[in-house]
Amino acid sequence: MTASDSGRGAILRAARKAFARQPYAAVTLRDIAAEAGVSASLIVKHFGSKEGLFDTVADFTGAADALLAVPNAGLGRHLVLTLVRYRREQGSDLLVRVVFAAGSGDERALLRERFREQVTDRVATRLAGPDAGLRAELVIAHLLGLGAVMAVDREGLAATVDPERIADHYAPGLQALIDG
């Protein structure tokens, strides 16, 4: 990895964090630059603008790959453990940044559309039985809600106890939705 690649990676990590933690309007290139340990002008050089950076970050393919990596039979538990462990290890959430894109604005609409195509619709294609589309949205609701609780109260129980214990309580309802 060249120094320039490494700067790019650090910017993307900082940007994901920033967009995952705050509404779009509150995010500044200056803050992202400070977090990434680079200059704001390097961000502009790589991504053009806040919009350009947001556009790059607004991709959920990797998150969906990780979340959907197992067969449906064990998917409920896998979803919970993957989400919780990712947050513990990375300090950010796989999905919850889409919530900050609720509201108006073109860049928000883009993020929501991507999320639907790359995550919700992909879950729906995995589900058999009646109401697959609605059940897919409710599977997503489970994950966004858990992500939200961990983001809102970082010293709370969901943010700190053994992920297996969270899965014991939270996975059965999720699995029931998957099974239909």
Place this chain on the structure above:
Amino acid sequence: MTASDSGRGAILRAARKAFARQPYAAVTLRDIAAEAGVSASLIVKHFGSKEGLFDTVADFTGAADALLAVPNAGLGRHLVLTLVRYRREQGSDLLVRVVFAAGSGDERALLRERFREQVTDRVATRLAGPDAGLRAELVIAHLLGLGAVMAVDREGLAATVDPERIADHYAPGLQALIDG
């Protein structure tokens, strides 16, 4: 409803939106007044100041009262129906604005603290059996997640189908967490 009551409601709706979308420091009474279709001086008359307005908006007591209005036996279904119907009728969410307060800043910390005291802790006191605190957080996760899905995709199924059908799928897992 008098014209003045109606102005108060419009101010509160505009304020919830504004505080949910921007950092506290970026919110102005002028913008809220414009959004609410009233004068800034009417806001001052009703709420005293931006701080007073925020303080009013950062209160979840009414939401918790509505959500927890039935005995535990039917609470899962009641929670889902109350949340969904409120959004359909009011165009806003009972709880999800706390998610926008993730991150730093004193006024965000205040909102999160209020949420814990007024909602999460109150749910926890209703739960018997092991892991009541964690289960309360996961009950909240269900509600924040459903609110998030409805807010993010306003033309999606969760935002548009019969609330009873949502409850059919979403309430059983929630009720299992309540029952412990």
